[in-house]
Amino acid sequence: LNVRSRSYDWSGVAHGCTRKLGMKICGFLQKNNNLDEKSRIVGPFNEQPSSKTLLARDNERDSRFGRTETDFSNLYARDLLPAKNGEEPTVQFLLELVDILTNYVRKTFDRSTKVLDFHHPHQLLEGMEGFNLELSDQPESLEQILVDCRDTLKYGVRTGHPRFFNQLSTGLDIIGLAGEWLTSTANTNMFTYEIAPVFVLMEQLTLKKMREIVGWPNGDGDGIFSPGGAISNMYSVMIARYKHFPEVKTKGMTAAPRLVLFTSEHVCPLCVQQLHMFLSQSHYSIKKASAALGFGTENLILLNTDERGRVIPADLEAKVIDAKQKGYVPLFVNATAGSTVYGAFDPISEIADICEKYNIWLHVDGAWGGGLLMSRQHRHKLNGIERANSVTWNPHKMMGVPLQCSAILVREKGLLQGCNSMCAGYLFQPDKQYDVSYDTGDKAIQCGRHVDIFKFWLMWKAKGTVGFEKHIDRCLELSEYLYTKIKNRDGYEMVFQGHPQHTNVCFWYIPPSLRGVPDSQDRRWRLHKVAPKIKAMMMECGTTMVGYQPQGDKVNFFRMVISNPAATRSDIDFLIDEIERLGQDL
Amino acid sequence: LNVRSRSYDWSGVAHGCTRKLGMKICGFLQKNNNLDEKSRIVGPFNEQPSSKTLLARDNERDSRFGRTETDFSNLYARDLLPAKNGEEPTVQFLLELVDILTNYVRKTFDRSTKVLDFHHPHQLLEGMEGFNLELSDQPESLEQILVDCRDTLKYGVRTGHPRFFNQLSTGLDIIGLAGEWLTSTANTNMFTYEIAPVFVLMEQLTLKKMREIVGWPNGDGDGIFSPGGAISNMYSVMIARYKHFPEVKTKGMTAAPRLVLFTSEHVCPLCVQQLHMFLSQSHYSIKKASAALGFGTENLILLNTDERGRVIPADLEAKVIDAKQKGYVPLFVNATAGSTVYGAFDPISEIADICEKYNIWLHVDGAWGGGLLMSRQHRHKLNGIERANSVTWNPHKMMGVPLQCSAILVREKGLLQGCNSMCAGYLFQPDKQYDVSYDTGDKAIQCGRHVDIFKFWLMWKAKGTVGFEKHIDRCLELSEYLYTKIKNRDGYEMVFQGHPQHTNVCFWYIPPSLRGVPDSQDRRWRLHKVAPKIKAMMMECGTTMVGYQPQGDKVNFFRMVISNPAATRSDIDFLIDEIERLGQDL
Structure with a gap:
């Protein structure tokens, strides 16, 4: 009672x-x-x-x-x-x-x-x-x-509410949900075909399809689903190292010359908006990988970006030349396809030219932007991705698959296994009655591995490729709607000019008290506090959620992202009304 | 139609x-x-x-x-x-x-x-x-x-069938299943309190409870749930390195002297039974970590074990001294609590003495054996674990929690964050309206992190500590029943003598055609093929599944493990009958 x-x-x-x-x-x-x-x-x-x-x-x-x-x-x-x-x-x-x-x-x-x-x-x-x-x-x-x-x-x-805009992963896909319920009922492990025959084959077929979409001939290559984009990116660095310096696996980093990695200076919001730190300067997951894998974060070289947050290829080439002159070995370049704050797409083709010229591994981090490959209208933003050596692509972000579902795709077959297998001799036992090349444990850094594939496979079956395309086109239309609505609206300033490349729309809301006030340290400081205050009130009221962060010398701004299939224009209107309602007296 | x-x-x-x-x-x-x-x-x-x-x-x-x-x-x-x-x-x-x-x-x-x-x-x-x-x-x-x-x-x-004995993770817990269904419906991310308030607190409380059970004063310390035991073990190596050589984070492995790690020579079955490789010689996940993190597998030193598969402390000390004489720095010792094949518990207290004497990080890999801490009758097998610097403990193995659910526990607070945080300045924004020390993203190598805690928390609520204890005691009783049943039975040979320490029971079934045949290369080769043949027939029939592998110079034997709450004595009897039915004519 x-x-x-x-x-x-x-x-x-x-x-x-x-x-x-x-x-x-x-x-x-x-x-x-x-x-x-x-x-x-x-x-x-x-x-x-x-x-x-x-x-x-x-x-x-x-x-x-x-x-x-x-x-x-x-x-x-x-x-x-x-x-x-x-x-x-x-x-x-x-x-x-x-x-x-x-x-x-x-x-x-x-x-x-x-x-x-x-x-x-x-x-x-x-x-x-x-x-x-x-x-x-x-x-x-x-x-x-x-x-x-x-x-x-x-x-x-x-997180599936039509007005939840806080993360790159939003929405609640019913087919994906059904897939997760089944996955947990089956409660098995991706380690071997023996205990996950259907899931292992689904993973294999889906990865092949993804590689075809990336543009690798016949979808050839390799890949695996991993626990999130950071781990997928970590795989890419490990594989690049194994390809160029296989002896590191047995002898450690001291067996290699001083290796350097390159990535955009552009901040990942994980490091600021969510972790409330200020003026951090590199892509979080590549930096985490460089620390964990023994490269050291100082050997991660940050690349300058243009005003839209895209890496400047000439800066990459200059820094590669500079590194070589110092005697370092440029190993790995990360090109971001869809940065987390600006939604910027680095110019992959031009970066690929440089990587080919200097024999550097090219990784494309498409954790957020990879989904656009499914859209005939938008996939040109990733032109050149077919020249990458590896690609991270998180269906759990733009494609609406439940958390988590992240793939690392590798163009060259055998590297993933060579890098992660711990058994030098490959002395096969002719023991098992099935073709053991389907076992995946040898490729993974994990032992047990959760079944992340089924929900994605089921969604693909239920929607078809065309269904994903429709979803992505719709989200990009919505962000265009938001951009058009606020770009000339009283009380709004865009953080960067021009139409959004992805669904990211970054803007300041200027309360009436700050409008027309000339720029000064004081005004910047007051503006810096606006977004956090509005966000706190939104959360107290429970009406909507949207992210904010600073970026470089720019004070806190709202970063709107749309991946939620439930969101409509009325929800965008609601968000703007809500910002104005909560912010008008600040 | x-x-x-x-x-x-x-x-x-x-x-x-x-x-x-x-x-x-x-x-x-x-x-x-x-x-x-x-x-x-x-x-x-x-x-x-x-x-x-x-x-x-x-x-x-x-x-x-x-x-x-x-x-x-x-x-x-x-x-x-x-x-x-x-x-x-x-x-x-x-x-x-x-x-x-x-x-x-x-x-x-x-x-x-x-x-x-x-x-x-x-x-x-x-x-x-x-x-x-x-x-x-x-x-x-x-x-x-x-x-x-x-x-x-x-x-x-x-995998929940009462006669599925193939993995360390078996069984289908209904409360755990319900927990997973809810988790996927909530579809959120452990990154911040903001988007996972309840789950973040559940994780915190559960980790504290686990640390109390390990025996650390007031349950103080730190920890995180990770995607499996291999990643948890990888965390332990990273944290040990950060504790002793924090400069590696920024400067890379070349900034440190030659570091060496120690672990048991005892094979992980993942490397043999499931990956069908022969005579591999080290613990899989620690070896994977040593390769990935830039130590190199050659700097992982394997420790001799006794006939029961337990590390010999004197061998550890001799190898530590030897490494130091060569100018290497002993950094990390892994003591296994419940090895995957024999279920062996390394003598933690004696190993801790050596680690203290030489100032080496002591990690206890209790992925499989950690569950025994919940049992008043069996927890003495892990005596000394309270002296460890870090502990891996997978509730998804012995405690029957659905895959995956693995914790890395760390005795010293702050190391996990120091090691994995990528933002040097710690310039807090006083932005958020809540206490941001609850955010967990800074501690993880992942960005997005799946909610693995809820199913475990719910099971603990539903069963109580006493429920887990009962389950564990029952599984160990069943393995004792199996051991007693076959140790003197015609056609069986035990791989090692004595009562099982964990639920692992390792044995050869000797078909009538090989009984009484004197040992020879030919007999060993024929015996080597018996378990795979029986297993293949079991799978074709679909009646039951049990693992097998070779170990060192021992040919293929069955490794029976019991973690399935649905298994009873009648299922053990069934397994033995089935082995004899399928193997009698081999």
Whole structure:
């Protein structure tokens, strides 16, 4: 009973925003939530406190979902399969959970639902209305477990909400979600064909298709799915080193001359907006790789960019020549296809010319921009990618695949295995009854490897190549809409001029108090604080989320990105209205 | 219609085994499958071909699950949310999928179901009865997508089956599964508190609890969940290097003296059984780390072990002294707590004495054995672990958490951040409205990081510490049962003597034709082929799966491991019967 009453104590939710920030700021959401209470579908997030049993639904819902009225308060994990007679409680428990999840999914796409219900760490740690994060020695009932599941979602962030623009990965693809549910039910490991036959083949076919799209003849080459773009980029550096200095594998970095790597000076927002650091100067993941792999960050040379954030090829060549004159060996160039802040595409063809001239490994980091390869209209922005030696491409970003799904593609076959295999002799045992060349463990730096392929494969089946193309074209149209809307609008300044190359639109909102004020240190400092303040209010209200960061000598600006298939022009309009509503008195 | 008829063409399944191997070998399964056809619950895997609509169920089932009779043949991904009127098809699609998944779960625990329905890569690639792995440009209907989901499960391996013993990670925990379904629905990223507030706090609390269990005062220290044990071990090497030679981060490995690492000579089965290589000689993941991080595999020094596979401390000390005399710097010792083949626990306390004496970083790789810390009866096997500088512990192995869930724990706070942060100045922006010390991106080598914590947290809530303890004690009892059953049984030889330390039981099955035959090169060669042959037949029959590998000069033997909560004594008996049935004529 205690659990039950706690679980329905949602009274603080709908109006909490008002309490925190006053009627004026959050009037919008309150209004919409009121509307929502009368709407057809009554989800748990708008239900009133009730003394009814915890998980009962009104009769209409019950007959529709056909779940039995199971009392979970006397059931425990130990009563589920593999327990004797565990089938019925197992299925009922999973169906009850699925009801929670499908309600969450429906509300996520409902614009009258908040994007988040923000609380500070200390508030969540103190325990919110019966939601206790502490672990205990004794088991809790399945009823409490289901309540914990609801609360976990309640205090989280709806990354699939049409107005969630905070990350490069947004949206909740239903096919991808189904794929993840199946993946976790299958619960296997990509290490060998023996235990993941279907998934291993799906990975192989999908990687080949991706290599064809990159433009490598017949889709030949190699590749693997890895736990994210940073690890994919790390693979590329390792493989480049193995190709040119294979002895490093056995003898270490001291066996090689002083090797240098090149990448854009352009900041990754991960390093600033999210990690709240100022004036950092290199691409995060390549820098992390240079430290981890024993090159040292000082041997990562940063390349100058133009006003749009694109690497200047002449600067690369000058720095290559300079490095060689100092006796260093230029090993690796990273060309970014879709930088995280500006959405800039480095000129790959011109960079490839230089790499060929000086025999340097060319990697294209298309973690964010790789998706544009699927669009006939936009893929020209990656012209020259077919000349790369390796490519990072994260379907979990622009293509809307659930986190995580990142591929490292390699043009030359055999390097991935040569680099990562730990068994020099290759003394094959003629033991296994199947063709062991399908086993993948030898290529990976991981031992166990999560199945990241299935959701992506299933989405590709369900949408077709044309479906991905449509999604990408639509997102780019939306960013064009935003750009056109604000470029000449009162109170806005663009961070760089010209149409967006990717969906990134970077801008300052200038509150009325700063308009017409001449540039000065003081004005810059005041402007620097505008975006963070607006963002904090957005989060308190829960209406929308968008990122911001500084860049070089530019003070904090908003970085809008669109990868969410649920977003429409009305959501872009909403974002702008919201910025103005929250920012007008700053 | 084409799709529909294809989808029900299961005729080859139940009797395929008979076709392949003859009545004698696979009579068992056929009998059980026949029984199963008459059983109460009729799952899709035993249904006969039918001309009814693809996804319809008999009336009793329909009323129970209450799904509407949706015709998915005219529905496509584009009809689901966020499409207009997409709610109903979305929920129906997900419920239909959940029906497939819950049927799969029920059958997984049903011993009359096969563990797998083996096919060779070329068979699956050619397309099985309408299951086409190729991707196409045009979308497929949701009906076909649901069929693809079924087929994916059908041709996969049931890693949760009570008779699946092939990996260190086995079993299908229902609470963990629920946790994964929720995690993928939430679809967020562990990078910042901002977008994963609840999960970030759960991770923090759970890591602290794990450090308390390791035995560090107040659970102080640091840690992070990583994509598997190999990456966790890689973290430990990176942190050790950063602690002793922080300049390597900026200047690279050439800034340090020649550093050497130490680990057991004892083979990881990943390198042999699964990667079919012979006589490899070091722990896979530490070796991978030494190559990737720029140490070079030649600077990994292998330690001699006793007959049970435990590192001999005196050998460590001798090799440390020898390395120092050569002018090398001993940096890092890996002590294995639960080796993958023998389940051996290195004597941590004695190794810690040596590490303290020579100021060497002590890492304990408890990926497999860490779970025993949860058991009051067995945790003494890791005595001394509280003296380690870092610990790898994979809840996805012995604790039954779904893949993947691996923690790296670090005793000294700050090192993880210092090692992996890429922003030298630490110029905090006072931007965010919350306490940004909760953000985790700075500690990780990844940028995006999958939420691996929730399933584990939920299982801990649902089982309590006592639930994990019970599971672990039970698995160890089962391995003791197996050991006792076969140690003096005709036709068995143990690979090493004495009771198992972990659940690993390593043994040769000697077919009647080899019993009493004196040792010779020829006999060893014939024995070497026995386990692979039996394994291949097991897989063809689909009755059970267990690993095998050679070790040093020992020819192929079976390595039985038990981490599956569904396994019982009857399954152990079944395995032994099956080995004898399949092996008696070899």
